[in-house]
Amino acid sequence: MxxxxxxxxxxxxxxxxxxxxxxxxxxxxxxxxxxxxxxxxxxxxxxxxxxxxxxxxxxxxxxxxxxxxxxxxxxxxxxxxDVEYVTRGTIYPMSATQTRHDAEAWAVNKEFGVEVLEGSDVHALEPALSPKIRHAIFVRGDHWLNxxxxxxxxxxxxxxxxxxxxxxxxxxxxxxxxxxxxxxxxxxxxxxxxxxxxxxxxxxxxxxxxxxxxxxxEPRRGQMIALAHVPPVLTYCVHGEAYMAPRPSGELVVGATVERAGFQRAVTAEGIAGLLRAAIELVPSLRELPIARTWCGFRPWAxxxxxxxxxxxxxxxxxxxxxxxxxxxxxxxxxxxxxxxxxxxxxxxxxxxxxxxxxxxxxxxx
Ligand SMILES: Cc1cc2nc3c(=O)[nH]c(=O)nc-3n(C[C@H](O)[C@H](O)[C@H](O)COP(=O)(O)OP(=O)(O)OC[C@H]3O[C@@H](n4cnc5c(N)ncnc54)[C@H](O)[C@@H]3O)c2cc1C
Structure with a gap:
């Protein structure tokens, strides 16, 4: 055939x-x-x-x-x-109520290893997180790759x-x-x-x-940033208003916007500023890291x-x-x-x- x-x-x-x-x-x-x-x-x-x-x-x-x-x-x-498959897990910073609600909903799936982190447990796992973060869910089963x-x-x-x-x-x-x-x-x-x-x-x-x-x-534009991540600041993926995924090759990938902008192939000041603001709010020491590259792409949306x-x-x-x-x-x-x-x-x-x-x-x- x-x-x-x-x-x-x-x-x-x-x-x-x-x-x-x-x-x-x-x-x-x-x-x-x-x-x-x-x-x-x-x-x-x-x-x-x-x-x-x-x-x-x-x-x-x-x-x-x-x-x-x-x-x-x-x-x-x-x-x-080597597709840089990383299986360490993702930390989702949340409010106290949201944490309990989502952990209950997600915990149905035991194979994901969903854990609620509170107070000092959050920073014991990922010391670079902002001290303002007091509650989070850790999902060991969330993976990422290149x-x-x-x-x-x-x-x-x-x-x-x-x-x-x-x-x-x-x-x-x-x-x-x-x-x-x-x-x-x-x-x-x-x-x-x-x-x-x-x-x-x-x-x-x-x-x-x-x-x-x-x-x-239709296209849904997404803008992204890679920060030079040497030496690494984060061990885990962190997912709040923005997400940050550390790649073994030394980049921290920060994303992403979701925009209705047709096929306009542009990285915008507003898009990048919003992502950086959200990322630095979650992990303050990211403000020191050099921007390695920025880009955008078009998600296929029905x-x-x-x-x-x-x-x-x-x-x-x-x-x-x-x-x-x-x-x-x-x-x-x-x-x-x-x-x-x-x-x-x-x-x-x-x-x-x-x-x-x-x-x-x-x-x-x-
Ligand atoms: C910023 C951003 C972040 C994302 N993050 C994630 C993520 O973390 N996890 C995840 O699972 N997904 C993520 N996605 C979504 C994911 O990237 C897309 O859903 C997926 O790549 C779609 O794959 P595709 O092969 O359908 O489309 P594409 O990768 O766009 O491939 C379509 C191909 O068709 C070709 N083509 C089009 N028309 C023709 C033609 N007439 N003749 C010949 N060739 C043609 C194009 O050149 C293109 O290469 C993200 C997307 C974006 C933009």
Whole structure:
């Protein structure tokens, strides 16, 4: 089976890799380089605990989080790329009431090692935290990694498994004939395939609109800062108004804004000032650290903030995997598995009802 993947971000590369392992012949079309957009811009937090653990989204996030240790091992074995997977845990500074409420909600999941920290316990764990912080939750199960390296590892593993990576190659059109997707068009060339997976991140709607398809994916800009973190100030990830993730390579990643700014590729004074203010409030000694770099990226957002995963109704052979918004790095392994199950004719092994693309298909008024 020949599968054409549009978009070489984390979602396209991870799925291409799984498809190749399942015996498919795969080509990835990426107009820039693998991971050039949101997948490199991210912080790489793998933090699946949200407001509740019993929604389908929470179950999807947990399922993906559980796949990570094996994914990291496999990619490191196959490529030699160290993805800087850190499993130390995250400290969430909070008010006293909020701490108890959230700890109770989160503690249902024992595998996360959720602990309430009060008074001197907070600073015993992370001495650099502001003395104003008297209550926090420590979630040992929150992990993080270097997402730039992860997407390259997926791309390299995919290529080694036989995937053709067509970089610098823009897809201008999907060809649908007789209710079936037949090909993609790239700079004048038509490339035939049995199935097409649209994984074009925040740009995914552009190729669907000419088909009359009502997939609405919009960009949500995120701005980020890396501080030079040598010698390190923090051991753990700290997550309050801003988050700070210490990377083994010596950067402290501080993020992130969530903005409706179209595709305006700009780091703004207000965005960076807000992040630094929030970070210094939590960890005062950060004010001394040099700013190493700043950047921004575009998260793919669907109107209900949930991912869009599955076959596109009414067009045989067309599949969509996008809308991962704030969690695309976390969700990449499970997305790759689900999409591979679907494309190769199987049934997804996790509950996917809430994520099906048909929730966006316009139905005629009765
Ligand atoms: C600042 C920021 C912080 C984040 N932090 C986290 C985090 O800590 N944890 C987490 O899990 N998630 C995080 N995310 C979210 C995560 O980065 C995204 O959900 C994820 O990267 C989406 O992956 P993708 O492959 O769908 O999109 P992208 O990485 O954007 O990939 C899409 C690719 O498609 C290509 N493309 C588009 N159109 C075409 C075309 N017509 N032809 C060929 N190629 C095309 C693009 O060039 C691009 O490379 C963050 C995002 C941002 C911006």
């Amino acid at each position: 020949k599968v054409l993947v549009v978009g070489g971000g984390i979602i396209g590369c991870a799925t291409a890799y799984e498809l190749a392992k399942a015996g498919c012949q795969v080509t990835v079309f990426e107009r820039s380089t693998p991971g050039a957009e949101a997948s490199s811009a991210a912080a790489g937090l793998l933090a699946p605990l949200g407001e509740s653990t019993d929604t389908n989204f929470a179950q999807l996030a947990l399922a993906s989080w559980r796949l990570y240790p094996d994914v990291v091992r496999e990619l490191e074995d196959r490529t030699g790329i 997402n730039q390296r992860l997407v390259l590892a997926y791309a390299q593993a995919a290529a080694a498994a036989g995937v053709e990576l067509s970089t610098g190659c823009n897809v201008s059109r999907l060809v649908v004939e007789g209710g079936r997707v037949r090909a993609v068009v790239t700079e004048g060339e038509r490339v035939e395939g049995d199935a097409v997976l649209l994984a074009a991140g925040a740009w995914s709607s552009e190729l669907m609109a000419p088909l009359g398809a009502s997939l609405r994916i 109107p209900d903030s949930l991912p869009v995963l599955g076959p596109w109704p009414g067009v045989e052979g067309l599949f969509v995997a996008t809308g991962h918004f704030r969690n695309g790095i976390l969700l990449a392994p499970i997305t790759a598995r689900i999409m591979t199950e679907w494309i190769t004719g199987g049934q997804p092994t996790v509950a996917v009802k809430d994520f099906l693309p048909d929730r966006f298909v316009r139905r005629p008024a009765r």
